[in-house]
Amino acid sequence: GDSVTQMEGPVTLSEEAFLTINCTYTATGYPSLFWYVQYPGEGLQLLLKATKADDKGSNKGFEATYRKETTSFHLEKGSVQVSDSAVYFCALRGTGNQFYFGTGTSLTVIP
Amino acid sequence: DTAVSQTPKYLVTQMGNDKSIKCEQNLGHDTMYWYKQDSKKFLKIMFSYNNKELIINETVPNRFSPKSPDKAHLNLHINSLELGDSAVYFCASSPPEDRVWGYTFGSGTRLTVV
Numbered sequence: 001g002d003s004v005t006q007m008e009g010p011v012t013l014s015e016e017a018f019l020t021i022n023c024t025y026t027a028t029g030y031p032s033l034f035w036y037v038q039y040p041g042e043g044l045q046l047l048l049k050a051t052k053a054d055d056k057g058s059n060k061g062f063e064a065t066y067r068k069e070t071t072s073f074h075l076e077k078g079s080v081q082v083s084d085s086a087v088y089f090c091a092l093r094g095t096g097n098q099f100y101f102g103t104g105t106s107l108t109v110i111p
Numbered sequence: 112d113t114a115v116s117q118t119p120k121y122l123v124t125q126m127g128n129d130k131s132i133k134c135e136q137n138l139g140h141d142t143m144y145w146y147k148q149d150s151k152k153f154l155k156i157m158f159s160y161n162n163k164e165l166i167i168n169e170t171v172p173n174r175f176s177p178k179s180p181d182k183a184h185l186n187l188h189i190n191s192l193e194l195g196d197s198a199v200y201f202c203a204s205s206p207p208e209d210r211v212w213g214y215t216f217g218s219g220t221r222l223t224v225v
Contacts, residue, residue: 032211043201043216051211087152099214104152
């Protein structure tokens with residue numbers, strides 16, 4: 001069945017460091033891929049998405065490219081800020097209504 | 112205008128009590144969901160309703176019962192609360208079945224059973 005695997009955290013970075021959070025997926029067909037962010041005490045918010053191979057999603061300085069050949073959708077940001085501290089979830093949606101979420105990666109950015 | 116709203120935001124109650132959590136969405140979406148998030152942030156789907164009809168019912172105790180009076184509302188009723196029910200419960204909604212659309216989440220209800 002469909003599934004998402006993302007790197008385990010927690011991840012701690014200094015401000016302005018480069019961020020990569022790895023995400024790989026298993027799916028039949030051609031799923032859409034998403035990154036959600038959950039700030040402390042809040043619900044999940046859609047950060048970015050890509051709906052087909054080689055698409056790049058981007059938002060707030062974050063980027064992720066849909067790589068069909070490596071079944072990956074890694075999240076990157078060139079220079080993180082303290083305000084980026086949150087939990088990040090990779091997810092896929094294939095045919096049908098159900099989302100498949102990764103286990104979440106907690107990011108803490110220290111000044 | 113809040114797209115998906117849940118009430119209450121916090122709920123503290125004793126073991127054995129019965130409680131309800133309400134969810135409303137004003138996005139016109141056909142499908143609504145309940146997720147449970149544990150202390151390690153793991154998200155587990157509990158129920159999914161499409162236009163007031165149950166379409167996903169994962170393995171959850173039958174003490175949990177969803178009710179959808181109309182397609183804009185999906186409430187969660189929990190009987191005989193147990194300590195292990197303590198978690199954050201999220202409601203979400205999505206447009207009709209189409210893989211390009213993401214879910215819109217509510218801000219969550221933190222349930223603490225003491």
